[in-house]
Amino acid sequence: MPSLSAKGALPFSRIAGFDVIQARPLGGGLSNRCWQLTLKPVSSLSDGISTTSAVWRPVSPASLAFGVNRDHEYQILTAIQHIGLSPAPVARTGEGILVAWLEGETFEQPPSLNELITVQTQVHRLPVPEWRLEVRQRAEHYLKSVHPDDRHDGLERVCAKFFRQIPRSRFADTCCHHDLGYYNLIRQSDGRIRVIDWEYAAAGDPMLDLSLTIQANSLNVQQAVNTYAREMGYDAEVVSEAVLQWLPWCDFLAMLWYYAGANLWQDPSYRLEAEALFAKLTH
Known part of the structure; x- marks a missing residue:
C-alpha cells in the first residue's frame, strides 16, 4: 500500500x-x-x-x-x-x-517521418472537441505563472509583438493534440503507435498542431509539410505558408511555458530554456 x-x-x-x-x-x-x-x-x-x-x-x-x-x-x-x-x-x-496504462516501447527519438505524419493525420481526423485552444488566451494564462522578476521590459515587448501578430487560420478546426512529440508515443507489440498525454488536446488550427509537432520532433519543415499535405490532400504551398507563420508562435508559447515552470518548480534548467528561446525570438 x-x-x-x-x-x-x-x-x-x-x-x-x-x-x-x-x-x-x-x-x-x-x-x-x-x-x-x-x-x-x-x-x-x-x-x-x-x-x-x-x-x-x-x-x-x-x-x-x-x-x-x-x-x-x-x-x-x-x-x-x-x-x-x-x-x-x-x-x-x-x-x-x-x-x-499502455504497455509498449517508449520512443527515445522520433519514429520515421511517414509514421509520425500518419499519426498526426489520424489525430486531425478525430471528432472535433467542443472546446478550443486560443493561443493568446493560453499565452496570457502562462504569463500569470511567470515570476515578476522574469517579466522584464524585454519580455513584455515580445508579448506585445506576438499578440499583434496572431496568424489567421485558412483551415477548418480539427482535433489537435498540441504535444505530439515522440516522448508521447508508444509502439505496442502489434507494431501500431499509440498516443498518450492528451491534456492539451482541443479543437484548433491544424497548422498550429503540425507546427508544434515539427518543433517537438526537430523535423525538416519542408519534408514534414510535403508529407502532411500529400496525406491530407492539401496544397503544400498553402500548408507551408501557414506553418512558417506558426513556428515562431510555437517558440513563444514554449518560452512562456518554461518561464512558468521555472517559477512553479524553482528549477533553473527551465529558466535557461526560457532564456534561450527569448534570445532566439529577439535576434
Whole structure:
C-alpha cells in the first residue's frame, strides 16, 4: 500500500472503487506529476481477482498553471477510445482522472517521418472537441505563472509583438493534440503507435498542431509539410505558408511555458530554456 505520510507520496490508498496495491511516480511529464498504479476493485473478496494497471493524472497547481482541464482530457479519451489510438479512460474524480496504462516501447527519438505524419493525420481526423485552444488566451494564462522578476521590459515587448501578430487560420478546426512529440508515443507489440498525454488536446488550427509537432520532433519543415499535405490532400504551398507563420508562435508559447515552470518548480534548467528561446525570438 502506498505511503500516505511521506512528502510527495500518493495522497490516497483508495480511488474510484479501487484499492491502490502499488504506486510509483512517473518521470518525463513536464507539466505532470503522474503515477502508475496497480489497482484492485474494492469489492474483491478474493486474491484471485486480477489487478489492473492505470495512470493517475491529478489536478494539481502545475496542471492548473498550464491550463490543463482534466475533465476535457477525460471527455476526449472517452470519445475516441473505440479508435485504438489512445489510452482508455478508467475513472474520473474531482481530484483527477485514471487512464489505462499502455504497455509498449517508449520512443527515445522520433519514429520515421511517414509514421509520425500518419499519426498526426489520424489525430486531425478525430471528432472535433467542443472546446478550443486560443493561443493568446493560453499565452496570457502562462504569463500569470511567470515570476515578476522574469517579466522584464524585454519580455513584455515580445508579448506585445506576438499578440499583434496572431496568424489567421485558412483551415477548418480539427482535433489537435498540441504535444505530439515522440516522448508521447508508444509502439505496442502489434507494431501500431499509440498516443498518450492528451491534456492539451482541443479543437484548433491544424497548422498550429503540425507546427508544434515539427518543433517537438526537430523535423525538416519542408519534408514534414510535403508529407502532411500529400496525406491530407492539401496544397503544400498553402500548408507551408501557414506553418512558417506558426513556428515562431510555437517558440513563444514554449518560452512562456518554461518561464512558468521555472517559477512553479524553482528549477533553473527551465529558466535557461526560457532564456534561450527569448534570445532566439529577439535576434
